[in-house]
Amino acid sequence: MKPLYVMMHRWAATPFVWGESDCCLCLADWYNHVHGKDPAAHLRGQYCDALSCQRLCGWFSDPVTVIENCLETVGGRPLIDAPALGDVGVILIRSKDDDRPLPAGAIWLGDCWGCKGPTGATTINAQATRSLAVWGIGYEG
Template sequence: MTPLYAELHRWASLPFLWGESDCCLVVCDWVERVTGIDPARDLRMTYDSAGSCQRETGFLRDPLRITTQCMEGIAGLARTAAPVAGDVGVIKILLEGQVRPVAALCLGPAGWAVKSIQRGTTTLAPSHVIGVMRAWSVGYSAGSHA
């Protein structure tokens, strides 16, 4: 099993907990595993609900501000217009009848994976992703991490 899919299995074993193992923080866990830098080092355990997440990070209204700050400012990741397996991003999906942003892990042509409140880990085929708002290259290569 590749480290990428081992990470998805790890996500599936975690409960969704705001400020500990939510959609953004598990993505930041992945970045730390690959790069050694935790992009969310200043955010962990600072919120515990959707409301306090919004107050602390602003993610729900402006997801690109905080994720760009974390991924580029802290982790030093470069943006990519062509994400590959192991890269991370903010994507738009239909959730509870509304288009919502979520942090996600690129699976390459297979689509994206997200930490889900309801289902542990959800993989989304490209046809289920409304759009990629922004993506960052993590530098993971399945061949070099096998």
């Protein structure tokens, strides 16, 4: 099985825990798997819920900057217009309980976005969401 799909299976089997295995830190896990460096080491274990995440890094008000700042800790990655397999992005999704779109970190799977959420891992049709930013990761899957 390709590493990208192994990662998605890991996301599906891992509980969603703020500050440990949330959508942002799962992207950092993916980057670490591909490049051997953790871009979010400074965030791990520093928050425990959505409110403390927002207070610490501003995820809900400026998620693009959060990912950009994480990537800067490992030398940065280019913003791109169209994702390739394994690239990461910030997308907007609608939760079941709230009609407001919320930011989520996601990986491009080739024909849809893969995302870590409270119920495991999910895929989201590109036409059903809007991407705020996409970074080229350099995955050679």
